[in-house]
Amino acid sequence: MTAAAAAPVDAAVPIEVRGLVKRYGALTAVAGVDLTVDAGDVYGYLGPNGAGKTTSLRMMLGLIRPTEGTVRLFGRDPMQSVQALEGVAGFVEAPAFYPYLSAQRNLELLAAFDGGGARGRIERALSTVELTGRAFDKVGGYSHGMRQRLGIAAALLREPKLMLLDEPATGLDPGGMRDMRLLITRLAQEGMTVLLSSHLLAEVEELCNRVAIVRSGSIVYEGEISALKRGAGTFYRLRTTDDARALAVCVAQAGVIDVRRARGHLEFTADEPAVALLSQALIESGVLIAELAPQTVTLEDLFFSLTEGDGALAVPAADRAAQAASQLVGPE
Amino acid sequence: MLRWELFKLRHQKRTYLGLGASILVPVLFVIAVHLRRSHERGGGFAFSDYVDKSGLAIPLVILLFGAIWLFPLIAALVAGDIFASEDHNGTLKTVLTRSLERWQVFAGKSLAAGTYAVVAILLCGTVGVVAGSLQSGFNPLQSLSGTIVSAPRATELVYFSLLIYLIPIAAIVCIGLLLSTVTHNSAAAVVGTLMASLVFQLLGILPGLGGLQPYLLSTQFNAWQGLLRTPIDWTPIIRAVWICGIYGFVSIFTAFVVFIRRDVAGG
Numbered sequence: 001m002t003a004a005a006a007a008p009v010d011a012a013v014p015i016e017v018r019g020l021v022k023r024y025g026a027l028t029a030v031a032g033v034d035l036t037v038d039a040g041d042v043y044g045y046l047g048p049n050g051a052g053k054t055t056s057l058r059m060m061l062g063l064i065r066p067t068e069g070t071v072r073l074f075g076r077d078p079m080q081s082v083q084a085l086e087g088v089a090g091f092v093e094a095p096a097f098y099p100y101l102s103a104q105r106n107l108e109l110l111a112a113f114d115g116g117g118a119r120g121r122i123e124r125a126l127s128t129v130e131l132t133g134r135a136f137d138k139v140g141g142y143s144h145g146m147r148q149r150l151g152i153a154a155a156l157l158r159e160p161k162l163m164l165l166d167e168p169a170t171g172l173d174p175g176g177m178r179d180m181r182l183l184i185t186r187l188a189q190e191g192m193t194v195l196l197s198s199h200l201l202a203e204v205e206e207l208c209n210r211v212a213i214v215r216s217g218s219i220v221y222e223g224e225i226s227a228l229k230r231g232a233g234t235f236y237r238l239r240t241t242d243d244a245r246a247l248a249v250c251v252a253q254a255g256v257i258d259v260r261r262a263r264g265h266l267e268f269t270a271d272e273p274a275v276a277l278l279s280q281a282l283i284e285s286g287v288l289i290a291e292l293a294p295q296t297v298t299l300e301d302l303f304f305s306l307t308e309g310d311g312a313l314a315v316p317a318a319d320r321a322a323q324a325a326s327q328l329v330g331p332e
Numbered sequence: 333m334l335r336w337e338l339f340k341l342r343h344q345k346r347t348y349l350g351l352g353a354s355i356l357v358p359v360l361f362v363i364a365v366h367l368r369r370s371h372e373r374g375g376g377f378a379f380s381d382y383v384d385k386s387g388l389a390i391p392l393v394i395l396l397f398g399a400i401w402l403f404p405l406i407a408a409l410v411a412g413d414i415f416a417s418e419d420h421n422g423t424l425k426t427v428l429t430r431s432l433e434r435w436q437v438f439a440g441k442s443l444a445a446g447t448y449a450v451v452a453i454l455l456c457g458t459v460g461v462v463a464g465s466l467q468s469g470f471n472p473l474q475s476l477s478g479t480i481v482s483a484p485r486a487t488e489l490v491y492f493s494l495l496i497y498l499i500p501i502a503a504i505v506c507i508g509l510l511l512s513t514v515t516h517n518s519a520a521a522v523v524g525t526l527m528a529s530l531v532f533q534l535l536g537i538l539p540g541l542g543g544l545q546p547y548l549l550s551t552q553f554n555a556w557q558g559l560l561r562t563p564i565d566w567t568p569i570i571r572a573v574w575i576c577g578i579y580g581f582v583s584i585f586t587a588f589v590v591f592i593r594r595d596v597a598g599g
Contacts, residue, residue: 063596096422113430
C-alpha cells in the first residue's frame with residue numbers, strides 16, 4: 001500500500017481535487033476541476049445538466065479513472081485502493097439496490113461488504129430515514145423517494161465522516177425534499193462533511209456554506225456563498241415618473257453600474273453612498289422617485305449569471321464599478 | 333463475497349430457470365424413453381441401445397445431447413447475467429463504493445457463476461441417475477469398449493464423467509463472464525455465449541475444417557467418453573484440460589482486465 005492510500009482519516013482534508021480532467025474521445029466532460037472541501041463544510045457542487053458534476057463525483061468515488069489530475073479523500077487516492085473510501089459514503093445519480101431483495105437484505109449485504117460493525121447499524125439507519133416499517137418489503141416496490149432515503153441509510157452504515165450526495169432531492173415530493181434537507185442539516189450539525197451535488201439552488205443556498213459552480217466541465221466559481229453574494233453587491237429596483245430620463249441619470253452617475261431596464265422599472269447595482277447621490281441627482285433632474293428599494297442577489301441570480309450569462313454578477317461590485325468608470329472616462 | 337453472490341442467485345428467477353431445466357430435461361427424457369414404442373428403440377448414438385437395459389445410461393445420453401445447446405445455455409444464464417445485471421440494476425456503483433476491491437467483486441461473481449454451473453450439471457446427472465434407474469433399473473452398464481461394468485462402478489464413472497464434462501462447461505462460463513463484462517447487457521451476453529457454443533458446433537461439422545476438430549471447444553464436450561472405455565482413454569481428457577484451459581483463461585483474464593479498468597459511468 002502506498003502512503004497516499006494509507007493516510008489517517010482524521011488528519012487530512014476530506015476532499016482535495018487538483019486538475020481533474022475526464023475526456024471521452026473528443027468530448028471533455030470535466031476540464032480541469034480544482035476544489036477543496038474542508039472538514040465540517042456542507043459544500044454545494046452546482047451546475048446545469050451535463051456540466052460534469054456526476055462525472056466528477058464518480059471520479060471522486062473511484063468509479064471513473066481520471067484522464068488527468070488527482071483526487072484525494074482524506075489524503076488517499078480512491079483509484080489506488082477502495083481503502084481510500086474509509087470514512088466516505090454516498091451515492092451518484094439515483095441510489096441503486098437489488099430490486100428482488102428487501103431493504104433489510106440489501107443493507108445486510110452492503111454491511112457484509114463493509115465489515116466491522118456495519119450490520120449492527122442497520123436498524124438505526126433504517127429508523128433515521130423512517131423506513132423501519134417497510135424494511136422487509138422488496139426494494140423493487142419502493143417509490144423513488146424511498147429509494148433515495150434507503151440510499152442515505154446505506155451510506156450511514158459506514159459511519160461516514162464525508163458524505164457525497166448527488167442530487168439527493170431529485171424526484172422527491174415537497175415533503176420528501178423537506179425531510180431530505182432536515183436530514184442533511186442534522187448530519188452536518190453532527191460534524192459530517194457533506195458534498196452536495198445539486199441543481200436545486202434554493203436547497204444549496206439553504207444547506208451549504210461553500211459552493212463550486214461548474215460550467216461545461218470547469219469551475220467558474222469556488223468559495224463561500226456569502227462571499228459570492230457580498231461580492232455581487234446589492235442591486236436596486238427603481239421606479240420613477242420618467243424612466244427614460246432616469247435611465248440617463250443612472251448611467252451618468254458615478255458608482256452606479258449594471259443599469260438595465262426591467263418590466264416597468266429600472267435595476268442597477270450600487271453601494272449606499274452612490275444611491276444617496278443618485279436620488280439627489282434624480283430629483284435635481286426633475287425625475288420623481290416612486291420606489292427605490294434594495295434587492296437581495298440570490299444564488300439563483302449568480303448561478304445563471306455564471307452558467308448562462310457573462311458572469312458579470314459574480315464579479316465583485318467594486319471591480320465592476322471601476323470597470324464602468326474607466327469606460328465612462330474612455331481612452332486618454 | 334461468494335456467500336452473498338450465492339445469496340443473490342438464490343433470489344433470482346433465472347437461477348431456478350436453469351436449475352429447473354437441469355431437473356426437467358432428464359425427467360422428460362425418461363418419460364420419452366418410457367413412452368416410445370419398441371420399434372423405435374435404438375438411435376445410433378453412444379449408449380442409445382442401453383437406455384432400456386440400464387438407467388445409468390440415461391445421464392450419459394443427456395450429456396451427449398446437452399452439449400449442443402442445453403448445458404451451454406444453462407451455464408450462460410447465470411454467467412452472462414452476473415455482471416451485466418449489476419449494470420442493468422445500477423448496483424455496480426453501489427457495490428464498488430463499499431469496502432471491497434474490484435478484484436474481490438470479480439472473484440466472488442466468477443466463483444458464484446462457476447458454483448451454479450457445477451450444481452446444475454451435478455443436479456442434472458443425479459436426477460438422470462435416479463429417474464433412469466427407476467425407469468430402466470440400477471443395472472450394470474456396457475462400456476463403449478463392450479465390457480460390462482457393475483452398477484456401483486458405472487455410477488462412479490457417471491459422476492467422474494460429469495466432472496470431466498465440467499471442464500468445457502467452465503470454459504463456457506468464462507466466455508459468458510467475458511461477454512457479461514464487455515457488453516453490460518444480460519440478454520446479449522447470454523445469447524452471445526450460446527451463439528459462441530453453436531459456432532464451435534458448426535465449425536466441427538463444416539467440411540474442410542477437420543483439422544480444427546480436436547481444438548474446438550465443442551469437441552471437448554465428448555472428452556468424458558474416454559472414461560467409458562476399457563482401459564480408460566486419458567488422451568481426450570488431457571486435451572480437454574489444456575484446450576479448455578486456454579479458452580477459459582483467455583476469456584476470464586480479458587474479463588478481469590476489462591472489469592478492473594472499466595469506468596463505471598452508467599449503472
